[in-house]
Amino acid sequence: MASVDPLVGDNAFKRCFKKFKSRVDPPNCSELPTFSQLGSRVPSVVLTHGSTFSASNTLKPAESWPIFRCTHLPGLVLIRNPFTPHGQLFWGLRCARDFARHPPQRTNLDREVDSEANFHWFESAQDDPSLWRKMRWSTLGYHHNWDTKVYSDQDVSPFPPDLAALTADLARTAGFPDFRAEAAIVNFYPLDGTLGGHTDHSEDNLQAPLVSISLGQSAIFLVGGTTKDVEPVPILLQSGDVVIMSGEARRAFHGIPRIVRVPQTSPDVSWARRLDQVTNPEFSERDQDFMLKYLDAHRININVRQVH
Numbered sequence: 001m002a003s004v005d006p007l008v009g010d011n012a013f014k015r016c017f018k019k020f021k022s023r024v025d026p027p028n029c030s031e032l033p034t035f036s037q038l039g040s041r042v043p044s045v046v047l048t049h050g051s052t053f054s055a056s057n058t059l060k061p062a063e064s065w066p067i068f069r070c071t072h073l074p075g076l077v078l079i080r081n082p083f084t085p086h087g088q089l090f091w092g093l094r095c096a097r098d099f100a101r102h103p104p105q106r107t108n109l110d111r112e113v114d115s116e117a118n119f120h121w122f123e124s125a126q127d128d129p130s131l132w133r134k135m136r137w138s139t140l141g142y143h144h145n146w147d148t149k150v151y152s153d154q155d156v157s158p159f160p161p162d163l164a165a166l167t168a169d170l171a172r173t174a175g176f177p178d179f180r181a182e183a184a185i186v187n188f189y190p191l192d193g194t195l196g197g198h199t200d201h202s203e204d205n206l207q208a209p210l211v212s213i214s215l216g217q218s219a220i221f222l223v224g225g226t227t228k229d230v231e232p233v234p235i236l237l238q239s240g241d242v243v244i245m246s247g248e249a250r251r252a253f254h255g256i257p258r259i260v261r262v263p264q265t266s267p268d269v270s271w272a273r274r275l276d277q278v279t280n281p282e283f284s285e286r287d288q289d290f291m292l293k294y295l296d297a298h299r300i301n302i303n304v305r306q307v308h
């Protein structure tokens, strides 16, 4: 098992990132610490009143969610897949069909959308698999400005109410009753995608937690300390897993050195089950078929923040 002791060294984060990214000597994921080795399980805070969103069929009953508080990094909370299989496919489709649609969202493909009247990534990608890997990010609510890293009141679109309710319920059940979703980045990773080490500090309010949801293929998530000299911990995030970064962990360096493909035949891949029994009038059969294929070769991360 990988060490979970934070060691101090010269840019330990970068060295670890390179090790996990290496194609020459790929890591053995079965040696990564499990959620229960990383922390202690804490009970769910189950709602007696307030939001009823948890009752919808995208989440399992909150009483059953395995929630862990990381021992070595205060404020890092992990929820092992609280979603139903239907829920994973539902949120994957919301991301690809709706949250990656410009306008009102912003995406890395906005120039294509603006210059070609009929270009909508989700519709176009269904007929052209070469477009699948081209969608890399979209922003919702307060749009993240990648250059200035400053949120502006002039650059904000309505935050999707269902995603706000979902993340408020996830946060509340893990002990953060006041979380309010105001901005999100949806990251779309092909199998060779990575995200370099960084901290998220554009938000005015760094006391509020950040809620991050993984869908589709797995990823190795490295999370260290407030400087890059702290040796990070590698965590295998699987489809449906939720990471909450609060307190000290909210300011910690983190990144994704590697996407790990899980075969669709694996019992862990609950989104890959056919959903013939589920009545889901919101999405066509064609959209659902596309999503199953897309998630077989990509990971989606929904990274939700409170700005103020």
Ligand SMILES: O=C(O)CCC(=O)C(=O)O
Residues within 6 Å of the ligand: 185, 187, 195, 200, 212, 219, 221, 254, 255, 256, 301, 303
């Ligand atoms: O993909 C992930 O799990 C992390 C994404 C992230 O750190 C970010 O968008 O700031």
Ligand SMILES: [Fe+2]
Residues within 6 Å of the ligand: 198, 199, 200, 254
């Ligand atoms: Fe981040």
